[in-house]
Amino acid sequence: MPNRRSLVAYLVAGLSLAALPTAAFAQEKLPVVASFSVLADFVKQVGGERVGVTSLVGPNGDAHVYSPTPADAKAMAAAKLVVINGLHLEGWLPRLIKSSGTKATVVTATKGIKPIEAAEEEHDAKGGHGHDHGHDDPHAWQDIANARIYVADIRDALGAADPAGKAVYDANATAYLAKLDVVEGEVKAAVARIPADRRKAITTHDAFGYFVKAYGIEFIAPQGVSTESEASAKDVARIIRQIKAQKVPAVFLENVTNPRLIEQIARESGARIGGTLYSDALSDASGPAGTYIDMMKHNISEIEKALAAGPA
Numbered sequence: 001m002p003n004r005r006s007l008v009a010y011l012v013a014g015l016s017l018a019a020l021p022t023a024a025f026a027q028e029k030l031p032v033v034a035s036f037s038v039l040a041d042f043v044k045q046v047g048g049e050r051v052g053v054t055s056l057v058g059p060n061g062d063a064h065v066y067s068p069t070p071a072d073a074k075a076m077a078a079a080k081l082v083v084i085n086g087l088h089l090e091g092w093l094p095r096l097i098k099s100s101g102t103k104a105t106v107v108t109a110t111k112g113i114k115p116i117e118a119a120e121e122e123h124d125a126k127g128g129h130g131h132d133h134g135h136d137d138p139h140a141w142q143d144i145a146n147a148r149i150y151v152a153d154i155r156d157a158l159g160a161a162d163p164a165g166k167a168v169y170d171a172n173a174t175a176y177l178a179k180l181d182v183v184e185g186e187v188k189a190a191v192a193r194i195p196a197d198r199r200k201a202i203t204t205h206d207a208f209g210y211f212v213k214a215y216g217i218e219f220i221a222p223q224g225v226s227t228e229s230e231a232s233a234k235d236v237a238r239i240i241r242q243i244k245a246q247k248v249p250a251v252f253l254e255n256v257t258n259p260r261l262i263e264q265i266a267r268e269s270g271a272r273i274g275g276t277l278y279s280d281a282l283s284d285a286s287g288p289a290g291t292y293i294d295m296m297k298h299n300i301s302e303i304e305k306a307l308a309a310g311p312a
């Protein structure tokens with residue numbers, strides 16, 4: 001009998017050992033590629049431990065203009081899901097999808113978002129031809145109401161790609177959406193503390209159209225909604241006139257654009273540089289905007305500090 005008992009113990013131990021590789025296999029992460037860091041963070045928040053996400057454009061990178069690497073093509077080929085912004089943000093992506101031969105489902109995370117049109121009135125007023133009229137502004141994540149739609153789209157896509165994890169994705173998304181509600185309240189409260197006549201600022205490129213519409217701070221930019229085309233000398237001169245005429249209190253640097261243009265505008269207009277806003281990319285994990293929520297908190301805190309107090 002003792003022999004038999006030890007045999008059972010041995011078998012049980014053996015079974016649990018044998019079960020280990022299977023368990024490890026079951027926990028293999030769902031490979032997801034996101035086109036840029038903001039989307040990668042949403043995927044992480046919703047996917048949690050079940051998902052391994054690769055961001056093509058990394059922290060502080062410019063998602064408008066990007067040259068994919070061989071490693072990107074490899075990640076694409078291995079992905080089950082590719083999450084993109086759409087609205088013409090990632091002009092370089094269709095070629096990568098094709099050349100990588102990926103069989104992944106491509107999810108457009110802005111599905112269901114009402115795009116706003118890129119502001120091109122200045123060019124239109126000059127009767128310029130060849131401009132892409134009615135071009136959608138891709139920076140929809142700058143409105144937290146839209147972030148909710150991104151998160152819901154990603155939650156649904158993850159649940160479809162990995163049905164066994166659906167309950168986890170649903171629960172993670174619900175918890176994250178509640179956090180977004182809190183941040184949205186903080187942003188609105190901060191804007192309310194800024195005197196109405198000081199709710200205006202300058203950034204390098206037109207990345208804050210959705211933020212303007214949602215929260216009522218006016219952002220003027222010498223460069224359009226993409227960083228692909230440079231600001232003309234005429235645009236820069238117009239911005240400098242506008243800063244002086246409207247007493248715009250501050251100009252902001254952006255993490256994804258060269259600081260030179262804003263430094264020149266500050267110098268020539270006398271406006272103060274209010275800090276760096278994270279527009280199209282998160283910072284790295286150790287920076288002030290390692291997640292979408294930290295990005296929104298950092299931006300509104302910089303905006304409030306620069307606009308709320310004192311004369312320009």
Ligand SMILES: [Zn+2]
Pocket residue numbers: 064139205206207225226227279280
């Ligand atoms: Zn942009």
